[in-house]
Amino acid sequence: MGESTSGSDWISAAEFHRARGVSDWRVTGTGPQAVFTATSLSHAADLIAPVVAAAERFGILPDVDVRPEGVVVRISYRSPDGIPAAAAEFAAAVSRAAAELLLVPDPSLAQSIGIYVAQHSRADVRSFFTAALGYEAFGDTDAVDPLRCGPQLAFNPITGDSPARGRTHFDVFVPADQARARVDAALAAGGRLADDSHAPAWWSLASPDNHGVDIASWTDTYD
Template identity: 30%
Template sequence: MSDATTDPKQKLTATEVREAPGLDDWRHLLTGIRARFRTGDFATGLALVDRIGAAAEAANHHPDISLTYPEVIVTLSSHDVGGITSRDLDLARTISGFAAEAGAEADTSGLTQLEPGLDSTAPERLGAFYAALFGGEVNDQGEPTDPSGQVPGLWFQKGESGESSLPPQDPAQRWHFDVWVPHDEGERRLQAVLDAGGRLVSDAEAPSFWVVEDAEGNRSCICTRLDRD
């Protein structure tokens, strides 16, 4: 066990997170580790959220939680270090225990985090506009964020003349989606896209990401945490 996996202030690598024991219910996406628990009804989900809240308060470490009729989705990260720490892993294991006791089945299939990307020659001019448009604020990197979690984050890819960061295309595409999936979901998600009529544009950076396009040539990326340490 490395020092990083026990030091509550040390940011973990994607490999350390992936290889940590006791996290079968969880997957590392863009900004945190995430789990989905199928509760089947609202009352069971609400009771699970209540237990998670109490444990979070006791640990002084608070997850993002989504409660809907059939499921509870929990995302953990350590904002003070900008990544995942042992605090997240410890609380994740505790939450998995609560879910098991409640009879809520963990389901890692379909876990997704969406990040729109915009190519720009001068992204520093755009952050405030999109923050105002989305009802959010500008972070330290000049990107618009929504602390309430209603709107996904937006990142800017700086190009020399506004060209797309995707493989060359005429006309150039400036907007695209980065769709973050679990490390063991990338190839399945790619196959689902292909089965739905999509086309693989490039797998040169796989398994870090695959570039795909729809029937009209609009491109997106399927992204994982693999090969990013």
């Protein structure tokens, strides 16, 4: 298994991006992922065997989503510790195999969706949501679909609020080089900029009827 430059079993997004051969990949809220477009379902499925071989070689447990339009390969977080050090070598091997199969990378399609469940500071609603959705606790504050198909949930307290009111919004994790365009598109579609004080890590937007969406790129750049 590979090692990071710091000698750890885990690497940051910045360390991952500094590795060779990973230009097809971006790090979203669920970990590194790559999207390869295909000409058919069978063409997309051709990448499965190379992904499995690379996974066994480098000790990575990837998630693979095969569609007629292409194939998505994710190195999903299995713990809150970060990205496995061997992920970069695995990613490079998958990209080489995709190139040989004439599958075309399109990093602009990489994204993950999270739901930020804001709860009153004296409430703990994670057990309710995990029971209702069949999710599992992840770390100290989050919850995940056991098969990582549904959006990840984050539970964080808000202060100065009414105990009877919840404020929940979507987190949309996109590549850092796509974030500004996504923000501009949402604003052009009728959205409102609620807060850009954390940009370019994330922008907080509101829909025309005041529902919240954060466009976040920090997961692709943290060190």
